[in-house]
Amino acid sequence: MKNIIFFGPPGAGKGTQAKKISEYLNISHLSTGDILRKKLLDKDDLAKELKSIMSSGNLVSDEILNSIVSLRLKNETNNGFILDGYPRTLAQSEFLNNFLIQSSISINFIFNIELNFKTLKERILKRSSEESRDDDKIDVIETRYNEYLNSTEKVSNFYRENKSSIFHEIDGSQQIQEITEKIKEIIKK
Ligand code: AMP
Numbered sequence: 206m207k208n209i210i211f212f213g214p215p216g217a218g219k220g221t222q223a224k225k226i227s228e229y230l231n232i233s234h235l236s237t238g239d240i241l242r243k244k245l246l247d248k249d250d251l252a253k254e255l256k257s258i259m260s261s262g263n264l265v266s267d268e269i270l271n272s273i274v275s276l277r278l279k280n281e282t283n284n285g286f287i288l289d290g291y292p293r294t295l296a297q298s299e300f301l302n303n304f305l306i307q308s309s310i311s312i313n314f315i316f317n318i319e320l321n322f323k324t325l326k327e328r329i330l331k332r333s334s335e336e337s338r339d340d341d342k343i344d345v346i347e348t349r350y351n352e353y354l355n356s357t358e359k360v361s362n363f364y365r366e367n368k369s370s371i372f373h374e375i376d377g378s379q380q381i382q383e384i385t386e387k388i389k390e391i392i393k394k
Pocket residue numbers: 215237238239241258259262263264265266267270289290291292293294297340349
C-alpha cells in the first residue's frame with residue numbers, strides 16, 4: 206500500500222502529477238481543492254462562505270479541512286491514497302499525524318514540487334484561460350502564493366527536517382512527462 210503527500214506552491218503542477226500517479230498506482234487521489242470546488246456547486250450557506258474565501262485566495266478553516274479529509278481517509282483508502290493540497294497548515298499536519306497514528310497508517314512518500322514565482326504566475330494565468338477558475342486571477346494569485354509562504358511552506362519544511370528519508374524534492378520546471386517519470390522511479394525503489 207502506498208500513501209503519498211504532494212506539496213508545492215499553487216501552479217507548480219502537483220494536481221497534474223498527483224492525478225497521473227494515482228492512476229498509475231490505482232489509488233485514491235484526494236485533492237482538497239477539487240473536493241471544495243465540488244462543494245461550491247451545492248449553493249447552500251456553507252458553499253457561499255467557501256466561495257468567498259476561495260475566490261479571494263485565502264485558506265478555508267482547518268476544522269472544515271480536517272473533517273473532509275478524515276472522512277475521506279476513513280472511507281476510501283484501503284489501497285492507498287495521495288493527498289494533494291493537504292495538509293496546508295501546521296494545525297492540519299498535527300491533526301493528520303494523530304489521525305494516521307490512531308488508524309495505524311503511515312506515509313511512504315512525500316514529494317515537494319518547487320517552482321519560482323515568475324513561472325508559477327505565467328502557468329496559473331494560462332490555466333485561468335483554460336479552466337476559468339475564480340482564484341486564477343492575477344491579484345488573487347499573490348494572496349494564494351503568500352498563504353503558501355506563510356503557512357504551507359512551514360509544513361513542507363517540517364516534513365523535510367523530520368521525515369527526510371521519505372521526502373523528495375522535485376524540480377517543477379521540467380516537462381510534465383519528465384516529472385512523472387522521476388516520481389515513478391522513486392516510487393518503484
Ligand atoms: P487548490 O486547488 O489546492 O489550489 O485549492 C484551491 C483553494 O481551496 C485554496 O486556495 C484554498 O482556499 C482552498 N483549500 C484547498 N485545500 C485547502 C487546505 N488544505 N486548507 C485550507 N484551504 C484549502
